[in-house]
Amino acid sequence: MTKYIIKRLLLMIPTLLGVAVLIFFLMRVVPGDIVELRFSGETSGVSKETLAIERARLGLDKPLWHQFVTYMTGLARFDLGTSMWTGAPIHEEIKLRFALTLQVAIMSTIIAVLLAIPLGVLAALKQDTWVDYSVRIFSIAGLATPSFWLGILFILVLLVFFKWLPPMVYTPFWVNPWQNMLQLIWPALAVGYRYSAVATRMTRSAMLEVLREDYIRTARAKGLWQKLILTRHALKNAMLPVLTVIALEFAFLMGGLVVTEQVFNLNGLGLLFVESVAHRDYTLTQALVLLVAASFIVVNFLVDLAYAWIDPRIRFR
Amino acid sequence: MTALLEVKNLVKHFEVSRGLVRAVDGVSFSLEKGETLGLVGESGCGKTTTGRCILQLERATSGSILFEGRELTTLDQSELRAVRRKMQVIFQDPYSSLNPRMTVGQIIAEPLAVHGIVRGSAARAARVKDLLSRVGLLPAHARRYPHEMSGGQRQRVGIARALAMEPSLIICDEPVSALDVSIQAQIINLLEDLQSEFGLTYLFIAHDLAVVRHISDRVAVMYLGKIAEMADRKTIYDNPRHPYTKALLSAVPIPDPELEMKRERIVLGGEVPSPLNPPSGCVFHPRCPIAVERCTHEIPVLRDLTPGHGAACHLAEIA
Amino acid sequence: MATVETFADVPEASAAARWRTFVVDFCRQRPLGAIGAAVVLLNLVVAALANVISPYDPLATDYGAMLAAPSRAHWLGTDAFGRDVLTRILYGSRTAMLVGFSCAFIGATLGAVIGVTSAYFGGKVDLLIQRVMDIFLSFPLIILALAVVAMLGTGLENVIAAITVPMIPRAALVARSSALAIREMPYVDAARAAGFRHGRIILRHMSPNVMAPYLIMLTAFLGQAILLEASLSFLGLGVSEPTPAWGLMLRGAAVQFAESAPWMAIFPGLAISLAVFAFNLFGDSLRDALDPRLRTQ
Ligand SMILES: Nc1ncnc2c1ncn2[C@@H]1O[C@H](COP(=O)(O)OP(=O)(O)O)[C@@H](O)[C@H]1O
Ligand SMILES: [Mg+2]
Numbered sequence: 056m057t058k059y060i061i062k063r064l065l066l067m068i069p070t071l072l073g074v075a076v077l078i079f080f081l082m083r084v085v086p087g088d089i090v091e092l093r094f095s096g097e098t099s100g101v102s103k104e105t106l107a108i109e110r111a112r113l114g115l116d117k118p119l120w121h122q123f124v125t126y127m128t129g130l131a132r133f134d135l136g137t138s139m140w141t142g143a144p145i146h147e148e149i150k151l152r153f154a155l156t157l158q159v160a161i162m163s164t165i166i167a168v169l170l171a172i173p174l175g176v177l178a179a180l181k182q183d184t185w186v187d188y189s190v191r192i193f194s195i196a197g198l199a200t201p202s203f204w205l206g207i208l209f210i211l212v213l214l215v216f217f218k219w220l221p222p223m224v225y226t227p228f229w230v231n232p233w234q235n236m237l238q239l240i241w242p243a244l245a246v247g248y249r250y251s252a253v254a255t256r257m258t259r260s261a262m263l264e265v266l267r268e269d270y271i272r273t274a275r276a277k278g279l280w281q282k283l284i285l286t287r288h289a290l291k292n293a294m295l296p297v298l299t300v301i302a303l304e305f306a307f308l309m310g311g312l313v314v315t316e317q318v319f320n321l322n323g324l325g326l327l328f329v330e331s332v333a334h335r336d337y338t339l340t341q342a343l344v345l346l347v348a349a350s351f352i353v354v355n356f357l358v359d360l361a362y363a364w365i366d367p368r369i370r371f372r
Numbered sequence: 373m374t375a376l377l378e379v380k381n382l383v384k385h386f387e388v389s390r391g392l393v394r395a396v397d398g399v400s401f402s403l404e405k406g407e408t409l410g411l412v413g414e415s416g417c418g419k420t421t422t423g424r425c426i427l428q429l430e431r432a433t434s435g436s437i438l439f440e441g442r443e444l445t446t447l448d449q450s451e452l453r454a455v456r457r458k459m460q461v462i463f464q465d466p467y468s469s470l471n472p473r474m475t476v477g478q479i480i481a482e483p484l485a486v487h488g489i490v491r492g493s494a495a496r497a498a499r500v501k502d503l504l505s506r507v508g509l510l511p512a513h514a515r516r517y518p519h520e521m522s523g524g525q526r527q528r529v530g531i532a533r534a535l536a537m538e539p540s541l542i543i544c545d546e547p548v549s550a551l552d553v554s555i556q557a558q559i560i561n562l563l564e565d566l567q568s569e570f571g572l573t574y575l576f577i578a579h580d581l582a583v584v585r586h587i588s589d590r591v592a593v594m595y596l597g598k599i600a601e602m603a604d605r606k607t608i609y610d611n612p613r614h615p616y617t618k619a620l621l622s623a624v625p626i627p628d629p630e631l632e633m634k635r636e637r638i639v640l641g642g643e644v645p646s647p648l649n650p651p652s653g654c655v656f657h658p659r660c661p662i663a664v665e666r667c668t669h670e671i672p673v674l675r676d677l678t679p680g681h682g683a684a685c686h687l688a689e690i691a
Numbered sequence: 692m693a694t695v696e697t698f699a700d701v702p703e704a705s706a707a708a709r710w711r712t713f714v715v716d717f718c719r720q721r722p723l724g725a726i727g728a729a730v731v732l733l734n735l736v737v738a739a740l741a742n743v744i745s746p747y748d749p750l751a752t753d754y755g756a757m758l759a760a761p762s763r764a765h766w767l768g769t770d771a772f773g774r775d776v777l778t779r780i781l782y783g784s785r786t787a788m789l790v791g792f793s794c795a796f797i798g799a800t801l802g803a804v805i806g807v808t809s810a811y812f813g814g815k816v817d818l819l820i821q822r823v824m825d826i827f828l829s830f831p832l833i834i835l836a837l838a839v840v841a842m843l844g845t846g847l848e849n850v851i852a853a854i855t856v857p858m859i860p861r862a863a864l865v866a867r868s869s870a871l872a873i874r875e876m877p878y879v880d881a882a883r884a885a886g887f888r889h890g891r892i893i894l895r896h897m898s899p900n901v902m903a904p905y906l907i908m909l910t911a912f913l914g915q916a917i918l919l920e921a922s923l924s925f926l927g928l929g930v931s932e933p934t935p936a937w938g939l940m941l942r943g944a945a946v947q948f949a950e951s952a953p954w955m956a957i958f959p960g961l962a963i964s965l966a967v968f969a970f971n972l973f974g975d976s977l978r979d980a981l982d983p984r985l986r987t988q
Binding site for chain 3: 069073074077078084085188195198199200201203204210214215307308309310314318325328329332344347348351352
């Protein structure tokens with residue numbers, strides 16, 4: 056097992072490196088740079104020298120390979136540098152926003168799991184009845200409803216029927232849990248519905264797979280509970296794919312919440328990314344992309360480990 | 373006169389996670405123009421791999437393959453393309469050897485167009501018709517998809533596709549094993565007719581001696597990646613020297629019921645060993661009814677007993 | 692030469708007849724899928740005939756009727772510029788269908804070709820392609836799309852590119868796993884033995900045989916592309932004003948005036964949901980019909 060873990064860990068490195076290289080060059084291909092953008096507001100026209108001085112200050116005057124080497128050596132020392140736009144250390148810029156996004160992601164996951172597992176299992180046990188059809192329609196609708204629109208509807212309903220709006224300013228959970236929940240539960244619900252749809256479908260199919268196993272069919276269990284109890288053990292293995300989609304969706308939420316953040320005016324990672332790209336803030340964008348990709352790669356790694364742990368044959372592939 | 377095909381010391385090993393599969397382990401033979409060599413052996417002994425190496429569908433691990441005097445193993449892709457026209461293949465499974473998304477007409481016409489054998493689509497359609505009739509199909513079959521045809525018909529399409537390239541050598545990899553017995557004879561007869569008509573040379577692969585009896589001029593018997601015995605047809609059937617050949621022959625039914633009753637059956641014990649871990653010495657010794665101590669550690673070479681009759685057995689003369 | 696069995700034939704079925712049977716069976720066995728297909732068709736018709744069936748000009752502003760509630764004149768009300776919401780939704784379906792079909796088609800096709808190529812060559816080529824795909828796969832769809840928009844700028848063609856790029860590696864992954872089995876098919880060996888070029892074998896012999904997963908991906912991508920376009924437009928990074936697009940209609944004023952003019956926020960969203968819902972319904976059923984092995988997944 057240790058050998059497998061090490062092998063998998065080593066395999067993560069080239070992928071992460073690839074992401075780092077890709078985003079570095081992608082950013083330089085994007086037209087315009089931060090210095091032009093910063094002074095573009097000034098009508099009086101900025102002298103060439105001012106621009107040059109600013110570029111030199113940010114290290115943008117150096118040849119590309121030099122910038123690349125600086126960036127890579129920084130990464131090797133786990134130093135993400137400072138934001139080109141604000142000048143603040145990047146980990147400071149990211150800290151609060153990361154906490155916010157992470158919290159919404161975790162809350163959506165909880166909502167999704169609470170919805171998906173019972174619904175999926177129920178649909179499978181009652182396959183091809185109206186229960187099954189309703190669950191499937193509910194989940195296909197979940198996949199079809201843009202979460203940002205669902206968010207707008209929430210706001211609409213709260214406004215029209217309760218004359219109330221969620222708080223606009225972010226309060227960290229440890230400062231005031233109630234305030235915090237009042238603000239974040241809505242985006243979590245909006246995202247959680249879509250997310251649960253993915254997980255429900257997977258749960259249903261995994262459960263069907265288990266039900267098809269011979270020993271359960273031959274047991275000829277009639278009652279719902281009987282069936283459920285019979286499948287309990289088999290279910291543990293069958294839940295692996297469910298775990299996988301939940302985990303991967305979770306990883307994607309780290310960067311994928313951007314539209315929902317826009318609706319609810321949340322200063323999360325997604326909006327920070329949009330801002331940083333708009334500013335051509337190379338260092339910040341690179342850091343954010345690496346963070347998002349790393350979350351995905353790490354989650355993927357953990358899922359693989361879970362598989363290998365449950366099914367030892369995988370290790371030898 | 374030089375041989376059309378000369379295989380020398382062909383070796384093909386596959387690396388798999390559990391070790392090295394010695395699929396083909398030092399096979400040599402040659403084929404004269406216009407003759408048919410039957411290559412026989414139990415399933416898994418490396419017949420298909422031998423054929424695939426000759427066709428360059430697999431790169432040989434070592435050894436040499438001379439075709440029309442050219443060494444194939446060192447050719448690059450573009451040089452190969454030219455040689456490949458002259459060397460065709462008919463597969464065992466008529467169901468998966470035809471592209472299900474193409475009509476029979478397209479399947480046969482494609483090589484004609486790609487290699488510029490027949491120019492112009494009208495001329496190609498005519499040639500397709502002609503080829504179809506040569507293999508006993510109707511012009512109307514050109515519009516069919518493979519799944520709309522029977523197994524025997526599909527095998528005929530496979531033969532027509534091979535013929536389209538105007539090859540000199542055709543490797544027939546168990547072309548009748550997947551077919552009904554009643555159809556097997558038809559296909560074999562067809563192959564024989566085509567051979568005399570076009571002067572074709574066949575490497576005819578089969579897993580039992582009964583099938584190749586009709587069509588072969590010479591027969592090579594393979595066991596676990598090696599040739600056990602090789603001789604002209606008459607010698608193999610009347611005077612086999614290798615105990616493995618004898619065992620295979622005893623499984624072939626004899627038409628005469630009286631003879632069939634009287635003869636002795638040699639039933640081989642045990643399974644074919646895995647090519648992952650072949651036995652030491654003579655690979656056949658664990659199953660051999662006459663093996664002696666020497667067979668367990670000394671590898672027998674294929675040596676000529678009489679000119680043109682080789683056997684890889686220490687006891688070939690006494691047995 | 693005896694040819695008895697040659698004429699004992701499986702009856703010949705014309706392509707048209709087989710196609711018809713498939714459609715009839717599909718409608719009978721999967722009514723939900725058929726309904727989805729009907730809505731998809733309706734959407735396409737609306738997109739094609741938007742200029743004929745719309746009551747107004749989608750760009751015509753009417754400052755006398757700003758934020759008008761639904762009425763006989765404006766069935767779904769008007770927006771902050773007095774533009775008819777129904778008209779803009781009908782025209783918006785043009786944008787949605789255009790983006791949806793182009794992205795899904797280009798993304799699935801390029802992805803399939805890359806996946807099949809990867810499987811065909813195997814070995815080092817496969818490994819390299821897989822690694823590059825892994826890199827692209829570790830970005831969330833929307834982040835990669837945003838990066839491409841940043842590079843190319845907004846506008847319809849750029850949005851299509853932005854949505855297509857992240858779909859390619861996903862399609863490649865699926866196509867590759869199917870193509871690995873096709874690679875071992877004797878008809879591929881036959882094509883190689885015939886001395887055909889790699890490109891011909893990949894495009895003519897292997898790609899058409901990953902059709903089922905290809906169609907499944909294509910239909911799944913349709914819905915996703917429409918959603919993604921709506922998201923990008925909503926962020927102001929997709930199609931730009933005054934082009935009628937559903938996501939764009941939800942942006943800005945729709946939220947700002949949510950309380951006083953909720954129709955602006957409700958109807959475009961409904962249009963998105965309905966369209967994507969129909970695509971998914973159809974896609975799911977098509978998947979079941981094409982590949983029984985995938986039925987429960
Ligand atoms: N691509 C491959 N990778 C690993 N092993 C293989 C491969 N192809 C064939 N083999 C192995 O090589 C041996 C010979 O196979 P084959 O040539 O197909 O035998 P035959 O055609 O005589 O039945 C078998 O043990 C088979 O499992
Ligand atoms: Mg074989």
